[in-house]
Amino acid sequence: MSAKRIIMHIDLDSFFVSVERKFDPSLIGKPVLIGGAADRGVVASCSYEARKFGIHSAMPMKQAMRLCPHAIIVRGAHGRYSEASAEVTEIIRQSVPLYQKTSVDEFYIDYTGMDRFHNCYQHASEVRQRVIRETGLPISFGMSSGKTVAKMATNQAKPNGQLYIPHGKEKxxxxxxxxxxxxxxxxxxxxxxxxxxxxxxxxxxxxxxxxxxxxxxxxxxxxxxxxNGIDEGEVVSASERKSISTEHTFHANISDRQKIETILVSMTEELASKLRRENKLASCLAIKVRYANFETHTQQEKIALTAAEHILIPGVKNLLTSAWNSNRPIRLIGVRLSNLCSGLYQINLFEDNEERIKLYQAMDKINFKFGEKTVCRAAGMEIGTRNFNPFMRG
The missing domain is CATH 1.10.150.20 (5' to 3' exonuclease, C-terminal subdomain)
Structure with a gap:
């Protein structure tokens, strides 16, 4: 019988605001907006005091200031956030056997099996207190049997709290x-x-x-x-992952190149966003094509290190062109990004203007926070990318 899974999710509360408050304590308790210029910039992050006015990340700064005229705008500093994130990461690395960093301020930890030796919730509480003590940053966590429930428990525990959902209590x-x-x-x-x-x-x-x-x-x-609280997603150490991929099997064999290209673009966007969440860049791009007779071909090419759709999508289209044969219906397609290494590619919410951010928002429904979780680049608009659901995989 396999051990009961015990997954912890950690999220640093209002991370960018909290870091700025360490350098300027006068910001504590006030509505703070991190981001670009007040005229055309956007909100990269905001304090809980600002959120009470309906402000959220990626909102135009002009709109945010109309909602809360007395808010304080702070121009963000990348270096401070990277250093603070590295501090927290090192504490977690020293404290637990297996963790996954999914963004600059978010982690999953796998405690499965450790309950034979430790009170896992108590240990998690001690890790949280150590982070607070050594970094001065507020942090929340949730713990449960899977990643999804743990993350939702964290969201319920915020701000600066913790919540354990025991096995059998998820629903x-x-x-x-x-x-x-x-x-x-x-x-x-x-x-x-x-x-x-x-x-x-x-x-x-x-x-x-x-x-x-x-x-x-x-x-x-x-x-x-x-x-129903069912989530078998594994906590994967970023250092162990050498490639990421996704596939789609068609219910009926297909020869419609436009539709195939649309789905390939959407899968590429999905994988690129995963790379950014994990602080990863890829230097090899590949597509897999399985024809109706089950014959499978792979096309790949080396690329400059990237996690950006505007670079990856043209490459995917070129590979499809190389593999395309209009006389051979296709049963399955896939995209793989490999030769991964650590590194950041991020749309700069401190610099991008309101119009560009609106375009990103329109094309990506996942509202990432600044850093690895950011609004996606608007690739594939001309072919109706969002008609494809990234969860519909074979």
Whole structure:
């Protein structure tokens, strides 16, 4: 019998604001906006005091100042955030056997099996207190049997708190929460569910799986699993991962190049965002094409180190051109990014103007925080990228 999984999720509260407050304590307790110029810039991060006015990251600074005219604008400093993140990472590295850094201010830790030797929740509490003591930064964590519930527990524990959801209690914890609390569930999906009276996660738990798949396709299964606390996602050490990939199997063999290209672009965007969340860059790009007769071909090329769609997507299109044969229907396609190494590629919310950020927002439904979690580049707009659901994989 396998050991019960014990997963901890850590998130540094209002990370950029908290770092700035260490250097300028007069900012404590005040509405603070981190970002660019007041006329055309955008909000990279904001304090909880500012959020009470409806302000959120990636909002135009002009709009934020209309909502809260007395807010204090601070021009961000990349170096400070990198140093603070490195401090926290080193404490975690020294304290636990296996962790995954998914952004500049977010981590997963796998305690599975350690309950034979330690009280895992107590140990996690001690790690949190050490971070607070040694860095002066507020931090929250959630602990449960899987990554999704642990992350949602963290969100409920904020600000500066901690929450443990025991095995068997996941569904009861999730049930009263609004469906928009599920990570990755965007406004458009919520809008499809609300008319059926599905507003709380408990409603999703009681909904027939076949019905969900009817209105949402394979994404319905993904949501149903999340609503029921089912998440087998592993905590993967970034140092161990040498490549990331995703595949899509068609229900019927396909010869429509436009549709194939659309899906390849969407998969590339998904993988690029994962790279940025993990502080990774790729130097090799490949696509896999499996034809109707199950013959499989791989096309690949070396590229400059990157995690940017505007570089990766043209490469994917070129590889498809090399592999394309209009007389051979395709059964499966895949994208792989490999030869990974540590490094940052990020859209600079401190420098980009409002118009560019609006374009990024329109093309990516995941609202990343500044750093690795940032708004995606608007690649693939001309071919309707978002008609493809990145969770619909074979």
């Amino acid at each position: 009861a914890f999730l049930a009263p929460l609004n469906i928009n609390k599920i990570p990755g569930l965007g406004e458009s999906t919520a809008a499809k569910l609300y008319p059926y009276g599905i507003e709380k996660i408990g409603d999703l738990q009681r909904t027939n799986l076949k019905f969900l798949e009817t209105i949402l396709g394979k994404y319905g299964r993904f949501l149903w699993d999340k609503a």
